[in-house]
Each structure stands twice: as C-alpha cells, then as structure tokens.
Amino acid sequence: MLCIQCGEDRSKVVDSRESRVGVRRRRECLSCGIRFTTLERVQNRTLVIIKQNNRREEFQRAKLAASLTKACVKRPLPINAINKLVDDIETKLTELGKQEVRSELIGELIMSRLKVLDRVAYIRYASVYRDFSDIEKFKEEIEALLLPDTSNKVTNAQLSFLGESNEALLKPRRGRPPKL
Numbered sequence: 001m002l003c004i005q006c007g008e009d010r011s012k013v014v015d016s017r018e019s020r021v022g023v024r025r026r027r028e029c030l031s032c033g034i035r036f037t038t039l040e041r042v043q044n045r046t047l048v049i050i051k052q053n054n055r056r057e058e059f060q061r062a063k064l065a066a067s068l069t070k071a072c073v074k075r076p077l078p079i080n081a082i083n084k085l086v087d088d089i090e091t092k093l094t095e096l097g098k099q100e101v102r103s104e105l106i107g108e109l110i111m112s113r114l115k116v117l118d119r120v121a122y123i124r125y126a127s128v129y130r131d132f133s134d135i136e137k138f139k140e141e142i143e144a145l146l147l148p149d150t151s152n153k154v155t156n157a158q159l160s161f162l163g164e165s166n167e168a169l170l171k172p173r174r175g176r177p178p179k180l
C-alpha cells in the first residue's frame with residue numbers, strides 16, 4: 001500500500017475495524033507520518049448488472065462515475081462529491097449481498113442521492129435515465145420536486161430556478177453564478 005502523500009510503501013496499521021463492506025485499516029506512513037485509511041475487501045465476487053434489455057454486464061465503477069460527472073457538470077458541488085457518491089452507491093450495492101442487480105435499482109439509488117445533493121444534476125440525470133417520452137411527463141417530474149417535503153431542507157430561495165424554463169435547467173449556466 002503506497003502512501004498517499006510520499007509514495008512510501010511501508011506503513012504501520014494503527015487501527016483496524018471490521019465493517020460490512022470489508023476491513024478498514026488506519027495506517028501511518030513510516031516515512032512522512034501521514035495517516036490514511038484503507039479498505040480491504042473480498043474481490044472474488046463480481047457484481048453483475050442486468051440491463052433493461054436483460055443483457056448482463058460487469059459493474060464498472062468508472063462507468064458510474066462518468067455518468068454522474070456528466071450530470072454534475074458545472075454544478076457548484078464540493079470537491080470529491082462525485083467520488084463520495086460513487087463510494088456510497090458501491091457500498092450500498094455491496095451491502096445488498098447479491099451477485100446480480102438490475103440496472104433500474106442502480107438508477108433509483110443514483111436519483112435518490114442526486115435529488116438531495118443537487119436538483120439540477122438530478123433533473124439532468126432523470127431526463128436521460130427515465131427516458132421521458134413526452135414533455136408532460138418531464139413536467140410532472142419537475143413539479144413533483146416542488147411539493148413540500150420535510151425530508152429535504154430546501155428553502156424557497158433555493159428553488160427559485162424552478163421558475164425558469166425546463167430548457168434552462170438542462171443547460172449549464174453561463175456568466176452569473178447559479179442561485180442554488
């Protein structure tokens with residue numbers, strides 16, 4: 001395990017914790033002293049995704065990251081937000097303990113998280129994933145976001161972008177900073 005700061009390959013384990021997704025080890029680099037955490041997990045089980053056309057494909061983290069990056073392009077998200085999201089979804093899938101998972105489930109997982117993280121990214125993702133056949137359905141989806149929901153701590157001011165046209169929502173803003 002190479003040090004994240006100096007690349008040294010010797011480190012000592014200062015703490016070790018079992019979790020459902022594997023063993024987390026807190027390590028300290030023997031050269032520069034920085035501490036970092038590693039996650040050790042069993043590799044022999046590959047997760048297979050069953051796509052909508054019933055074809056099967058190996059789960060690829062990079063593919064998931066790419067689709068999220070696309071949805072979140074030019075959004076004011078914290079550094080590492082996408083990585084965290086990918087970790088979160090991967091962990092959730094691992095926790096299911098299944099060998100095969102339907103792609104719809106992953107889509108729902110992604111959307112439930114994007115909805116909380118960034119609504120513009122959510123709408124972008126949903127517009128691709130849900131394959132809205134007509135603008136009416138898409139409108140319903142956006143209107144559903146407007147319904148009061150106590151689980152989301154979003155103020156009216158944050159929702160002000162919903163006054164704009166759907167098209168504006170789907171495109172990254174230019175010039176002035178987003179209101180969200």
Ligand SMILES: [Zn+2]
Nearest residue numbers: 003006029032
């Ligand atoms: Zn180091």
